[in-house]
Amino acid sequence: MFDTVIKGGTIFGQGYQRIGDIGITGESIKEIKFDGSLEGVQVIDATGKLVFPGFIDPHVHIHLPFMGTNAIDNHESATKAALVGGTTTIIEMICPGPDDEPANAFAEWKGLAEEGACCDYTFHLAVVRFDDIAKAQLRNLVENEGVQSFKIFLAYKGALDMNDENLFQLMQLCKELGVTLTAHCENAEAVDSMQKKLLGEGKIGPEWHEPSRPRSVEADGVNHLCSFAELTGATIYIVHTSCGIAVDRAIQAKNRGVHVGVEAVAPHLVLDKTYAERPDFEGAKFVMSPPLRDKEEHDALWGGLASGKISTIGTDHAPFNFKGQKDMGTGAFTLIPNGIPSIQERVDLVHTYGVCQGKIDLQTMVDVCSTNVAKQFNMYPRKGALAIGSDADIVVYDPNFVGTFTHEDGLSKIDYSGFEGMERKGRSDAVLLRGKVVAQQGKFVGETGSGIYLPR
Numbered sequence: 001m002f003d004t005v006i007k008g009g010t011i012f013g014q015g016y017q018r019i020g021d022i023g024i025t026g027e028s029i030k031e032i033k034f035d036g037s038l039e040g041v042q043v044i045d046a047t048g049k050l051v052f053p054g055f056i057d058p059h060v061h062i063h064l065p066f067m068g069t070n071a072i073d074n075h076e077s078a079t080k081a082a083l084v085g086g087t088t089t090i091i092e093m094i095c096p097g098p099d100d101e102p103a104n105a106f107a108e109w110k111g112l113a114e115e116g117a118c119c120d121y122t123f124h125l126a127v128v129r130f131d132d133i134a135k136a137q138l139r140n141l142v143e144n145e146g147v148q149s150f151k152i153f154l155a156y157k158g159a160l161d162m163n164d165e166n167l168f169q170l171m172q173l174c175k176e177l178g179v180t181l182t183a184h185c186e187n188a189e190a191v192d193s194m195q196k197k198l199l200g201e202g203k204i205g206p207e208w209h210e211p212s213r214p215r216s217v218e219a220d221g222v223n224h225l226c227s228f229a230e231l232t233g234a235t236i237y238i239v240h241t242s243c244g245i246a247v248d249r250a251i252q253a254k255n256r257g258v259h260v261g262v263e264a265v266a267p268h269l270v271l272d273k274t275y276a277e278r279p280d281f282e283g284a285k286f287v288m289s290p291p292l293r294d295k296e297e298h299d300a301l302w303g304g305l306a307s308g309k310i311s312t313i314g315t316d317h318a319p320f321n322f323k324g325q326k327d328m329g330t331g332a333f334t335l336i337p338n339g340i341p342s343i344q345e346r347v348d349l350v351h352t353y354g355v356c357q358g359k360i361d362l363q364t365m366v367d368v369c370s371t372n373v374a375k376q377f378n379m380y381p382r383k384g385a386l387a388i389g390s391d392a393d394i395v396v397y398d399p400n401f402v403g404t405f406t407h408e409d410g411l412s413k414i415d416y417s418g419f420e421g422m423e424r425k426g427r428s429d430a431v432l433l434r435g436k437v438v439a440q441q442g443k444f445v446g447e448t449g450s451g452i453y454l455p456r
């Protein structure tokens with residue numbers, strides 16, 4: 001007798017899709033059988049449903065001081081939103097300022113997550129400060145605290161960006177420590193110059209955000225990082241690629257032997273730059289970097305996912321309210337806090353606009369939203385797999401649910417939805433985190449603060 005049995009759903013296991021039962025005892029999967037024989041104290045009927053490994057979001061911001069304000073979620077609100085959307089593990093970016101010590105930043109972010117996080121979590125640590133004190137602390141965090149990935153910004157000149165001398169040294173350190181370097185790739189100098197030019201011409205609205213950082217700026221950033229990876233041997237991971245040309249630059253490097261992973265994020269897959277052109281400053285809701293692109297890029301990104309060029313889908317969840325935060329930029333688009341939150345909507349967006357439209361299949365959805373993330377960031381097969389011994393992070397998914405995306409259903413504290421009114425197909429009907437049901441049909445039913453840190 002198991003504590004819980006998930007019965008009769010189509011299980012997306014390791015290398016198969018088959019109707020069966022999953023037996024859970026304690027926090028992990030103990031048995032998977034296909035003859036209907038498993039019995040449990042609690043039985044979850046999954047007939048007609050799909051049974052997925054818990055989804056993992058590789059790119060999340062919760063605690064985020066940025067552009068003179070703070071992202072509006074806390075760990076409780078963001079992780080409840082994640083869970084009702086089927087995401088059971090997140091990787092949050094620790095983003096300290098240029099003067100902050102990495103060790104203090106790690107302690108601060110971890111402390112906040114320990115208080116409120118309802119799903120499991122781990123971190124990418126952004127490297128902004130890079131003097132001898134910082135280097136020693138980075139080494140210690142990797143060796144003793146389970147940090148396995150850093151983040152750098154080739155963007156945000158004068159705030160978060162890093163010069164090439166430090167970048168080269170950091171990548172040597174990554175190679176030595178076996179750490180993956182995740183990177184926001186643009187050319188910070190080019191963006192800065194373009195911003196000044198446009199503002200000088202009186203082009204101040206959110207519709208000028210995309211022209212200030214066009215595709216070539218992103219492709220150049222990707223190319224630059226790949227060149228340094230080729231020189232240093234470091235393993236890199238390009239976050240939120242928004243267009244085909246940026247993906248191509250990464251794949252060209254991969255073909256030269258560079259160890260490079262490529263991520264897409266949900267907003268770039270379903271929204272385009274016309275959203276940022278909406279009148280009366282509403283476009284500010286759709287400002288993120290890299291920016292939303294021409295609609296044609298959607299096919300490049302979905303095609304990249306289908307062919308395996310792009311290996312993961314995250315969100316770059318970074319919630320700033322429209323009123324009181326985004327409107328800091330009414331006088332200049334450069335002052336609009338960046339972000340289009342989607343931590344709750346990610347899986348359903350991918351299902352609706354990827355799977356249901358025939359752009360990717362269900363197995364690819366599971367791979368890019370869960371399994372590949374776990375593999376890329378050293379959590380597999382504890383996470384990202386329906387397998388005996390894995391954590392019982394499980395999503396019972398109803399592919400036949402039909403509705404609309406709306407702000408009203410959101411558990412994030414954000415005051416708008418970037419997907420308001422868009423058609424929605426599919427819903428996570430039951431979400432289990434380490435054996436416990438924590439979300440049901442869009443409602444959080446778990447215990448606040450029950451997420452744990454995953455050292456890697």
Ligand SMILES: [Zn+2]
Nearest residue numbers: 059061093316
């Ligand atoms: Zn980000």
